[in-house]
Amino acid sequence: MAVYTTLPPEAFTHVAGAYGLGTVRGMTPIPQGSINTNHRLETDAGRVFVRHTTVRSPDDLRFEAALLEHLARAHFPAPVLLVPAGPTPFLEMHGGRISVFKWLPGEEFTRAQLTPDVLERLGAELGKLHRTTQSFGGTRDNPYGPEVVKGWLEGLRQRPEPELAAVAGELEGLLARAEAEHQGLEPRGVIHADLFLDNVKWLGDRVGAFFDFEMACVDAYTRDVAITLNAWCFDGGYQPALCQAFLRGYQDARPLAEVEKAALFGHALYGAVRFTTSRIRDYHLSTLGADKLAPKDYRTYLSRARALGSMGPDGLRALVGV
Numbered sequence: 027m028a029v030y031t032t033l034p035p036e037a038f039t040h041v042a043g044a045y046g047l048g049t050v051r052g053m054t055p056i057p058q059g060s061i062n063t064n065h066r067l068e069t070d071a072g073r074v075f076v077r078h079t080t081v082r083s084p085d086d087l088r089f090e091a092a093l094l095e096h097l098a099r100a101h102f103p104a105p106v107l108l109v110p111a112g113p114t115p116f117l118e119m120h121g122g123r124i125s126v127f128k129w130l131p132g133e134e135f136t137r138a139q140l141t142p143d144v145l146e147r148l149g150a151e152l153g154k155l156h157r158t159t160q161s162f163g164g165t166r167d168n169p170y171g172p173e174v175v176k177g178w179l180e181g182l183r184q185r186p187e188p189e190l191a192a193v194a195g196e197l198e199g200l201l202a203r204a205e206a207e208h209q210g211l212e213p214r215g216v217i218h219a220d221l222f223l224d225n226v227k228w229l230g231d232r233v234g235a236f237f238d239f240e241m242a243c244v245d246a247y248t249r250d251v252a253i254t255l256n257a258w259c260f261d262g263g264y265q266p267a268l269c270q271a272f273l274r275g276y277q278d279a280r281p282l283a284e285v286e287k288a289a290l291f292g293h294a295l296y297g298a299v300r301f302t303t304s305r306i307r308d309y310h311l312s313t314l315g316a317d318k319l320a321p322k323d324y325r326t327y328l329s330r331a332r333a334l335g336s337m338g339p340d341g342l343r344a345l346v347g348v
């Protein structure tokens with residue numbers, strides 16, 4: 027969520043105290059995001075990002091904290107998690123858990139700013155992330171794997187709105203097709219799993235940081251490649267120059283094995299179905315106003331799923347040049 031939980035001013039004073047940030051000088055709710063309640067906090071010690079989650083468990087947050095520490099040690103550009111006094115890297119508060127991050131400098135790109143050069147840099151950084159986390163020992167199953175998405179779709183098929191029930195039926199068919207494309211043993215490791223335009227800060231034309239690692243988990247690397255390809259390289263249709271630049275950059279850092287190239291289609295189709303479905307649940311069916319949630323349209327993701335369904339595995343490989 028964006029602003030799901032109303033936190034009183036005292037909550038922020040308490041957070042500032044627990045993290046040694048001094049006096050709170052200002053607080054602004056952030057309507058972007060779909061899962062958590064996010065705020066920007068101005069303090070004596072500077073600006074920080076405060077996330078309140080009712081969704082993530084203590085184990086999830088410990089995994090995220092250990093991963094961010096590993097990335098920091100490896101000098102991979104990612105958020106710096108601040109740690110409060112006490113035994114946990116978060117605070118239990120207001121029916122959920124608070125995490126505090128240093129404010130990240132930089133800008134998020136809009137779709138109009140995307141060029142092959144940008145995509146090549148993004149791909150190279152994602153390949154670097156996958157290489158960097160090979161030496162990370164933490165583990166977490168994908169919280170939004172195909173079984174979970176199937177459950178969501180079963181629920182949506184029961185909805186009273188005929189349009190949603192029909193879309194759910196169509197997505198169930200596409201998800202089954204994605205699963206039938208399973209290629210056997212693929213290299214696995216820690217993936218970001220949600221690398222959209224609003225989860226990367228840029229400093230000029232360089233990646234400043236990947237952030238929002240709360241969906242990071244252990245899964246096939248190609249799943250991350252496919253999710254990122256879907257997010258960045260589709261604008262009314264898949265853009266061949268962007269797709270090819272992204273794969274070129276990725277493979278400069280981490281070449282794909284043949285089994286991964288063959289698996290790309292199944293992961294891309296799964297990813298398109300997964301995000302169409304979560305957008306219906308988190309945005310389309312949300313009752314929050316625009317001041318509390320910046321909605322994202324599920325239809326743009328349905329278009330990706332349909333485009334993939336039409337082009338098939340060979341079509342995708344030809345399009346992205348692998």
Ligand SMILES: Nc1ncnc2c1ncn2[C@@H]1O[C@H](COP(=O)(O)OP(=O)(O)OP(=O)(O)O)[C@@H](O)[C@H]1O
Binds near residue numbers: 064
């Ligand atoms: N450390 C940070 N510094 C500066 N801005 C941040 C930071 N973390 C997040 N943001 C800003 O807050 C927005 C929402 O954050 P985030 O993406 O983590 O939310 P979320 O609720 O996890 O949602 P989603 O998973 O849907 O992206 C981001 O798009 C970004 O603009």
Ligand SMILES: N[C@@H](CCO)C(=O)O
Binds near residue numbers: 060
């Ligand atoms: N990045 C997701 C939201 C968080 O899962 C989307 O754009 O639909």
